Amino acid sequence: MSAPVAPVRQDWMREHNLSLALLVVLRAAEPVSRAQVAALTGLSRAAVTNIVDRLVETGLVRELAPVALPRGRPAVPLVPVRGAVAALGLEVNVDYLGVRAFDLTGELVAEQVVHADLRGSDPQEVAARLAEVAAEVRAAVLAQGSQIAGGTLALPGLIDSSSVLRTAPNLGWRDLDALQLLPAEVVGGVVGFTVANEADLAARAEVRARLHENEKPSFFYVSGEIGIGGARVLAGEVNAGRHGWAGEIGHVVVGSTPGAGLIRLEDVAGQHALLAAAGRPGAALTELLAALESADAQALAAVGEAGRALGIALSAVAHISDVDEAVLGGTFASLFDVLAGPVEQALAELVVFSDWAPVRVSRARAGDYAAMTGAACTVIDRLVASPALWSLARSRS
Amino acid sequence: MSAPVAPVRQDWMREHNLSLALLVVLRAAEPVSRAQVAALTGLSRAAVTNIVDRLVETGLVRELAPVALPRGRPAVPLVPVRGAVAALGLEVNVDYLGVRAFDLTGELVAEQVVHADLRGSDPQEVAARLAEVAAEVRAAVLAQGSQIAGGTLALPGLIDSSSVLRTAPNLGWRDLDALQLLPAEVVGGVVGFTVANEADLAARAEVRARLHENEKPSFFYVSGEIGIGGARVLAGEVNAGRHGWAGEIGHVVVGSTPGAGLIRLEDVAGQHALLAAAGRPGAALTELLAALESADAQALAAVGEAGRALGIALSAVAHISDVDEAVLGGTFASLFDVLAGPVEQALAELVVFSDWAPVRVSRARAGDYAAMTGAACTVIDRLVASPALWSLARSRS
DNA sequence: TGGATAAATTCACGGCGTCAACAAAACCCG
DNA sequence: CGGGTTTTGTTGACGCCGTGAATTTATCCA
Numbered sequence A, B: 001m002s003a004p005v006a007p008v009r010q011d012w013m014r015e016h017n018l019s020l021a022l023l024v025v026l027r028a029a030e031p032v033s034r035a036q037v038a039a040l041t042g043l044s045r046a047a048v049t050n051i052v053d054r055l056v057e058t059g060l061v062r063e064l065a066p067v068a069l070p071r072g073r074p075a076v077p078l079v080p081v082r083g084a085v086a087a088l089g090l091e092v093n094v095d096y097l098g099v100r101a102f103d104l105t106g107e108l109v110a111e112q113v114v115h116a117d118l119r120g121s122d123p124q125e126v127a128a129r130l131a132e133v134a135a136e137v138r139a140a141v142l143a144q145g146s147q148i149a150g151g152t153l154a155l156p157g158l159i160d161s162s163s164v165l166r167t168a169p170n171l172g173w174r175d176l177d178a179l180q181l182l183p184a185e186v187v188g189g190v191v192g193f194t195v196a197n198e199a200d201l202a203a204r205a206e207v208r209a210r211l212h213e214n215e216k217p218s219f220f221y222v223s224g225e226i227g228i229g230g231a232r233v234l235a236g237e238v239n240a241g242r243h244g245w246a247g248e249i250g251h252v253v254v255g256s257t258p259g260a261g262l263i264r265l266e267d268v269a270g271q272h273a274l275l276a277a278a279g280r281p282g283a284a285l286t287e288l289l290a291a292l293e294s295a296d297a298q299a300l301a302a303v304g305e306a307g308r309a310l311g312i313a314l315s316a317v318a319h320i321s322d323v324d325e326a327v328l329g330g331t332f333a334s335l336f337d338v339l340a341g342p343v344e345q346a347l348a349e350l351v352v353f354s355d356w357a358p359v360r361v362s363r364a365r366a367g368d369y370a371a372m373t374g375a376a377c378t379v380i381d382r383l384v385a386s387p388a389l390w391s392l393a394r395s396r397s
Numbered sequence C: 001t002g003g004a005t006a007a008a009t010t011c012a013c014g015g016c017g018t019c020a021a022c023a024a025a026a027c028c029c030g
Numbered sequence D: 001c002g003g004g005t006t007t008t009g010t011t012g013a014c015g016c017c018g019t020g021a022a023t024t025t026a027t028c029c030a
Helices: A008-029 A032-041 A045-058 A125-144 A198-209 A266-269 A273-277 A285-293 A298-319 A334-350 A370-385 A387-396 B012-028 B034-041 B047-057 B124-141 B199-209 B265-269 B271-277 B287-291 B297-321 B338-352 B370-385 B387-396
Strands: A061-063 A078-080 A084-090 A096-103 A108-115 A147-155 A162-168 A173-177 A193-197 A218-226 A230-234 A238-241 A251-255 A262-264 A325-330 A360-363 B060-062 B078-080 B085-092 B096-103 B109-114 B147-155 B162-166 B175-179 B191-198 B219-224 B227-235 B237-239 B252-255 B262-263 B323-330 B360-362
Touching: A008 A032, A008 A325, A008 A370, A008 A387, A032 A045, A045 A162, A045 A387, A061 A251, A061 B287, A078 A218, A084 A198, A084 A298, A084 A370, A096 A125, A096 A370, A096 B078, A125 A147, A125 A298, A147 A198, A147 A370, A147 B287, A193 A198, A198 A218, A198 A230, A198 A238, A198 A325, A198 A370, A230 A298, A230 B060, A230 B262, A230 B297, A238 A298, A251 A298, A251 B297, A262 A266, A266 A298, A273 B034, A273 B060, A285 A360, A285 B323, A298 A334, A298 B227, A298 B252, A325 A334, A334 A360, A334 B034, A360 B297, A360 B323, A370 B175, A387 B034, B012 B034, B012 B047, B012 B078, B012 B370, B012 B387, B085 B124, B085 B370, B096 B370, B109 B124, B109 B360, B124 B147, B147 B199, B147 B370, B191 B199, B191 B237, B191 B370, B199 B227, B199 B323, B199 B370, B219 B297, B227 B265, B237 B262, B237 B297, B262 B265, B265 B271, B265 B297, B271 B287, B271 B387, B287 B297, B297 B338, B323 B338
Parallel strands: A084 A147, A147 A193, A218 A325, A325 A360, B085 B147, B147 B191, B219 B323, B323 B360
Antiparallel strands: A061 A078, A084 A096, A096 A108, A162 A173, A218 A230, A230 A238, A251 A262, B060 B078, B085 B096, B096 B109, B162 B175, B219 B227, B227 B237, B252 B262
């Protein structure tokens, strides 16, 4: 949320403080009282009384029964209303498509994933299948009385600011308006519908997974799939860049051949290249994992090489973006035990500031289908950032 | 200026709108009237009347004589007060040190630069010399009745958030508290004094140089000096990263030797390496420029190689940070005519999104001593961001 | 001289957070 | 068993801020 270069009026101020209070209620491990909200936000108790009343009116927050304290008047605990709102996270990836729904607190409410090989698929047809899945999740959510707050679609490709998918090489899709692709009953019925890059959204899910230990984590998220993408997170915010396609680490140069040809990260650590180097071209990832399990020398060497290349690419990220943690996600999370060593070694060797701020390497914690989760998170973020707007939109419908 | 994760009160709102109005007055090509400020900011004329009155009270803005319009009541033009405020930009670099003073509008008011070879110099001694120069510039500024709004020191090295200079390899300095180094009469008398990286500040100066054509430019600034640094600018804001040392493009890997050794950008395009490759190890840059002028084959080849390496490093920047313009500054600005071609070619060849958003390459426009200029700019930025705070500080002194 | 036009100002109004006072609901101790 | 204590939550006066409409000011033009 960046400060607007626009006049600020009282309603903006109210919106901001409303959002602040809502965030405190959402993020608290235990239910908080009005007095605690006041203490945590820095607002006066009087203001918080008023603000919380409005949040209760909009149905986003609920009061529990008062609980006795060691001393003084009992406090009224405040909790987010679970059933009130559902956020949809959709995804089309190379080997599956699916939809997830989360409530305000980030709890999974409904989900449906279909596995399929979507390489070189027809966008129209895939969109129709996604719409079906979305309709089912939608129905499940509505059945339990939730309002749908919006949706975000994750795609493995470059998406520019007008929601046009420029290219998704592994799907074989090019120059599609991703919003127009989806039928109106998916997009139209939903207040806000957006499209974003899969790696950026997975990084957002990773932020969520780390919230309990760090409110504002900073790291570079690496999404190892068929291709290799990534996203930089600074103080809890995903940094998508000028057009929204930052983090394309797969195309970073990591070396050269004697003939002066350049080697990019994907040429070494992309899934096809990695399997080929491991002596299993065209095989599934599980085969590689099994080979590593049984200490297959060629497989270990291939992953080691990939790790070194990834470390070189990440050293470029560290120098250019100044991050001190690299989070390995996607298939790289499965390969973590073999991969992390060479990555760390290359980073220690190459990064100039590794003496003061060594780049840590860690495994992603966001779990499966991180991009879907992250997609829903962005919807919740939008809602939390402007609760009054939401209640307005709700009352209109 | 990012939105605070803190309660917003009316005084914050006032400060914001005050800042907004001041910015409009500063940035306008022609003096603007209150009515124009209202139109440009989106505030009501009533509010602008009040706000401008306060800006006039603080002495930051002045009214000119009313000028007749084609129709209607004459407008009262508003202009920034030139003599009111002076911002100091200080710099210690490898071959010079100096101080510049700018007024509110960004006009140069006073300046003093001393050339000297500061490689391997003693920090204490250099600080004393800088203090002398600063005292003279200070005196010149005070003589014309300006108040000093603050100062920023530019250093060619990694500076962390607590203003400690971790390392400046080309000065041979390490682990210094840059603020404690300067005598109290330089730092103490000044409201806000900060330290920052030379390339980050030069990038800030570049933003200033481009304001008239683009309010919020985005680019990657390359600072070619003895070493090679840089800074990413997104929508007019310099992005310094987690610790403030982003943009260290000189250490990015651009290839490898057959023996599996890695080649970093500085190994090819750093000033020492470049001069050596041109057959003039240890020479001055002017010699290389002369050789290029006379079409010396070895010099041209060396710069061409450096350009290709720079292009490879910038392709990493483009993929990681998604920028669509690279600005070549420092010595690279002088070499621009020879350098730009190979850089552009490498970028076109390597950047995946060059079809939709080709990375432009341009010469820096910030002029000499860009870091000093940018250092003063950050001081002015702080002042403009909180005009009320400034008037408070002023009334206390 | 009167009308048109646009800048700048004034003022009543409603919204918002603060502050201080107060009410409410427990607990403790004599 | 009842007053004192403590902390929560509410209330109302207050001051500040931007809005919007009405008003004043200043110039040009017919």
